[in-house]
Amino acid sequence: MKGILFGGCSFTWGQGLYYYSNLNRVPILENDYSYYPELIKESHLRFKDTIRYPRLVANHFNTFEVCRDNDGPLLGNGGSEDDTFDFLDSIFESKRFFYDDFDYIIIQLSHVYRNKFNYVYNGEDQYVIMNSYDKKFQKQTLTFNDYFIENHIDFDSIKKEHLFQQYTRLRNKMLYYEERGVKTKIISWQDDLLDLIFSDEFTNDRFIKMNYNNMMVNTIEDLMRLDNNKMRIECDTYFNKKILDNHPSKYCHKIIADSIIKNIQ
Secondary structure, eight states: OOEEEEEOSHHHHTTTGGGGSOOSOOOOOSSTTOOOGGGOOHHHHHHHHHHSHHHHHHHHTTOOEEOGGGGSTTTTSSOOHHHHHHHHHHHHHTTSSOGGGEEEEEEEEOOGGGSOEEEEETTEEEEEOTTOOSHHHHHHHHHHHHHHHHTTOOHHHHHHHHHHHHHHHHHHHHHHHHHTTOEEEEEESSSTTHHHHHTSHHHHHTBOOEEETTEEESSHHHHHHHOHHHHBGGGOTTOSSOOOOOSBOHHHHHHHHHHHHHHHO
16 A cells, blocks of 8 residues: 555644653643643654554555654644645645555544634635634634624524535545545544535545444544543543543554554455
């Protein structure tokens, strides 16, 4: 098999997997999703790469994986599909890689409201990120509020339009890569886009469900609900102390990898 490209958020990057090493200077977290890049050493990065699901899948097929962090030190942890597709576009446009270097692109869907909601206001293209709280977002929100009020739009309509925007881009991007000879697959952290994905034969056929003890579930979040003591780092009984990290455990990464492998096979 040729290479496999992986796009995703911190779940794909492997946040927290360095806790399974015997390395020193592993960072101390203050809450379940915090991350301190200045505390992460090269040894931590190298170790977590060996047990995250992209490496497990690539190893099974005796090939190589490319993830967003390959674009620079500590890049790729967190993010959205906005970041995933920017990454995929950039590596081909820069000619660091070519389409025929890869057999598959695996897209891990993150939190859908991390992505931009695009709209037109006063004849100009605008966007807002509804899951953001920085100063730039506050300025965006003022314009968005005006648009929201002047057009008498309710939040349910905005939500529906946002989901449709995200799904349409996902499908179009997958078609674009497949037209260039790279097969595409989807896995998902949450279930926001599933109704749209399952209602379309093209995306439904490319969606990977998770297989855990012969039970099929749709999302990584579903996996975590099935076995909270094994699937989250914070609750993993492997550790003899409390670790404040709510990301997928080493075991969860293996379940994800096995599900992808079986689907490809």
